[in-house]
Amino acid sequence: MRDVLRIALPLTVWLGAFSAVYGLEGLVCSERWTAAGLDRATGRLALVGAWAAAVALQAVLLIGLRSPRFASPSGFVRCVSLTLAGVALLATAWTLLPVATSTLCL
């Protein structure tokens, strides 16, 4: 089961981060955000911070899956899990890039 987790974890974390940032963007653009006394600039900062945290988490996963402590004893699983960790890192960087480049609530 650990090998299945090694394969599934990085992209699952991407999915969680992607959904969470999308949810955060909804919250930032809602009346709840301004009602709490926060402005849009703070919202942008929170989104960029979440993006950076998600990228960092993926980098940690990638490094972890390479380390002797967490790497799979099976060469096949190690290769697949590292490939998918790389994919998840790139996916996090690419799909959440709009937090830095797009208009916020337009």
Added chain:
Amino acid sequence: MNALRRHRALTRIWASEPGWRGWFTTVNHTDLGRMFMLAAVVFFLIGGILAMLIRAQLATPRSAFMGPDVYNQVFTMHGTIMMFLFAIPLFEGIAVYLLPKLLGARDLAFPRLTAYGFWCYAFGGSLLLVSLFLGVAPDGGWFMYPPLTSRASSPGINTDFWLLGITFVEISAICAAVEITVTVLRYRAPGMSLSRMPIFAWYALVTAVMILTGFPPLILGSILLELERAFDMPFFVTARGGDSLLWQHLFWLFGHPEVYIIFLPAAGVISTILPVMARTTLLGYGWVVAAAVALGVLGFGLWVHHMFATGIPHMALAFFSAASTLVAVPTAVQVFAWIGTLWKGSPTLTLPMLWILAFFATFVIGGLTGVMVAVVPFDWQVHDTHFVVAHLHYVLVGGFVFPMLAALYYWMPHVTGRKRFFRLGETAFWLIAGGFHVTFLAVHWAGLLGQRRRIHTYDEGQGWEVINLIASIGGFATAIGFALVIVDVVANAAMAVRGSRDPWRAGTLEWAMPTPPPAYNFASLPQVASRDPLHDEPELPARLARGEGYLGDPSRNRRETLVVEVASGEPAQIVVFPANTALPILMAFVTGGIFLGMLLKLYWLVPVAVLGVAALVARWAWSLGSTREEGPQDVGRGLALPLAAEAADPPGWWGTRFLLLANVTLFGSLLFGYAFLWTVAPGWPPAAYLQPGLAGPALLLAGIPLSVGGIRMTDRALRRGRGPWIGLVLGVAGAGATGLAATTLLLGTAHDAHAYDATVWVLGGYVLFHATLAGAMTLFLGARIAAGYVTGRRIGEARIVRLWHDYMAAVALLGLGAAWLPGLAM
């Protein structure tokens, strides 16, 4: 014992009952796989006839063939049947039939669950067909958007047929997904490590996990919409705090992964057949596995790209546009791997290969138009036009139906045991492939010229007449092609000569058995050392028939197969399967009472049916296991293994974990819906938030430790040979207290006042249901312990109940906490 005597002995043990009774009592995966596939083909034919009605209607402007009411039913049922009653069940049928054979096992993990799933599918699908024949079929489009489908706009029973019928059918998909997941992970031939699994098994695993996580949002959405329609709980009514966009989110959280749930099995078929046709091995096996997994997860990040025209902010559009372009990468990895496989091999142009080539041409076009609609400005231009209709048909027909036709002709010799003699298939190929492209290239064109979808007619002079006529002619040519395929298959199955055992010279294990396959698959189970065992050892089938593998001795006179370790494929346990029984069909029938009661507003029937299902589940579970311990049993080749019932992690424990994965997704979707309404819906806040008071939180805080601690105490006491009763009593008390805490929620809200109240009511109901379940399971466990089925060595059932207690505790904390939180904050 010689091969013939072994065959007779195993057939006596494994065979279904003879005659008509066998249809209703079989739990054999070969029978049920055939039944699934046959039923799916019947639904495909009905869906195809509806497609022809659509094309007949659109062939000419101002057609009087159908009025808008009938047309709405026809296109809705066409989409519904093809997506829910054909594509997914056909995958289930293929997986049910093939997986044990590919993996070197004798059956799937839970044979009775397979049968139950089939009968839920058959009854649920029949319910939808009844609506069609009565003229009250669903008519809101296959994605059933409210407010069009809310009570005010659709007061008839049509929408209810969809919501309840599809949910009934989805039980089948969840059953199959649990079954497939556990089977692929644990029911393999010894030595078949993850890296040696047939590629189709990887695809089936990814697809099954996608079903477990993709279907629950739709199940939840259907429940919420039905609750709104039946009991006026306003989840989607804007004026009372609901939001119709919530439905779109829940639907497409299912709907987009559904595209990959349909495509991935087809890709698995391609990856299996293509190397055989090219007389080589799959290029980049590991890359293809990684691509399948990547596609399976990335596919969940695209749901909003179906909602680009709903007015969401640009940043959100950009997220999903980026994800939509990204998903093309793993798809391309697979396509390049297949091209590379063809490049390094020596392809032969057989009929399965022709269908694979048609898949390439069609699916790549569908993929490219997919990239086009992933670009937001283009999507806005073609949204709700026939361009999108053509795109989705290129993806689904090219990406699923054509590979399934390749699969049909590839595995037909396996199913029938006959060599193809009549050659109508080639003519059918050209008619279908040609007709399809004529139809849908024209439909693309009509869409680009602005023809809207779901409109029953159009005026002359808009430039669409000739295009639609061409599309309809192409459509009828395609239909004639499919009719020829049926004639070809029936003629070959009935009259062709007997074929050889491995006509394609493939290397996978399904060809290591006689064809058509015997009920037990393998006379003895193989030891595997590579992905193509038959290429390693051409004599393997004869050796297995002589009983030289594992479990070759049928003298224990029961249905046995092996369970292996997940990663290494080392043999770990012996599973004893149940015998033929009518319990699954009976339980599916009684389950149908729940849906029928809701549909016909006979609400008294619902609790009666629920109690009936509970009684049958108890009967089902009681027949498992044994009251005596057998210890390690000889499995052949000098190895002795324990029975699964005497292991700490029996298949039922694994199945429960994957069922809970689906349950987690459902609960997560509910919390998402709550958060979505709280954040986005315009009619918030409600007049008042629920105040938790003291009783509810106190009961919750007392109930959770009692529940979680009690079941652990039972587990520990059993392992140490002590009396488990105190732990059981505490567990029941904990579940009861948690259930009471949830009840305070129900008593404190008016379910129909505001979407907040309705959501809180559903959260409370969900927790109450799980508390009741955990309590009932604990009582059942007590009865099993008292009867001697559960002991310190046979601890599996106690561990399953523990999983449910832990889950109940988690959802109670989260669910009741989320319900009380706004009241605490105000």
